[in-house]
Amino acid sequence: MERAQPLTNRRLLLKGAALAAVPYGLLPGPQADAQVQAPDQPTAEWQRASPANFTAARRPVEHRVDLVIVHVTQTDWSGTLTVFQNPRKKVSAHYVVRSADGHVAQCVRESDIAWHAGNWDYNTRSIGIEHEGWVDRPAYFTDALYERSAALTAAICARHGIPRDRRHIIGHHEVPGTDHTDPGPHWDWARYIGLVKAA
Ligand SMILES: [Zn+2]
Numbered sequence: 001m002e003r004a005q006p007l008t009n010r011r012l013l014l015k016g017a018a019l020a021a022v023p024y025g026l027l028p029g030p031q032a033d034a035q036v037q038a039p040d041q042p043t044a045e046w047q048r049a050s051p052a053n054f055t056a057a058r059r060p061v062e063h064r065v066d067l068v069i070v071h072v073t074q075t076d077w078s079g080t081l082t083v084f085q086n087p088r089k090k091v092s093a094h095y096v097v098r099s100a101d102g103h104v105a106q107c108v109r110e111s112d113i114a115w116h117a118g119n120w121d122y123n124t125r126s127i128g129i130e131h132e133g134w135v136d137r138p139a140y141f142t143d144a145l146y147e148r149s150a151a152l153t154a155a156i157c158a159r160h161g162i163p164r165d166r167r168h169i170i171g172h173h174e175v176p177g178t179d180h181t182d183p184g185p186h187w188d189w190a191r192y193i194g195l196v197k198a199a
């Protein structure tokens with residue numbers, strides 16, 4: 001997890017100006033809003049992060065997505081979701097994977113920019129996946145967590161045309177300027193990339 005700088009809200013201003021010229025009958029209603037809240041990953045549970053913790057965007061229109069960044073939460077599953085829902089925390093990730101069974105929650109749309117890399121450029125071009133656990137407690141990296149996360153990453157790569165390799169599927173510790181060490185020395189990269197390629 002990591003905080004990041006939001007951009008200025010120029011888009012909202014532009015949107016406001018554009019909406020002023022649109023007849024009310026053409027504006028999306030509550031039903032359209034509800035559809036926007038459906039997860040990109042059909043098997044994921046939707047657990048929306050606070051809008052104060054990510055940047056609304058229209059990726060890949062403004063920013064191409066070419067990285068998946070792997071994280072470890074350093075807290076438990078429910079603690080992670082609580083942090084993402086707290087508007088004062090200024091942190092989020094697109095997905096959280098639960099240790100015990102590999103269950104996946106989506107917290108930020110893939111078209112939006114989650115604040116997880118601690119580097120604005122890397123945030124704009126990546127999807128962030130948090131894994132429940134601690135870098136020094138490898139028992140949290142269960143078979144189910146590896147398998148469900150790898151299936152998720154494979155689906156993300158397919159949606160965005162991202163190569164399934166270590167240049168494009170990286171750890172938080174590989175983001176320039178970070179002082180974070182996750183996913184840490186116990187994360188089995190060879191196994192993970194193998195599962196992503198096989199998915
Ligand atoms: Zn991290």
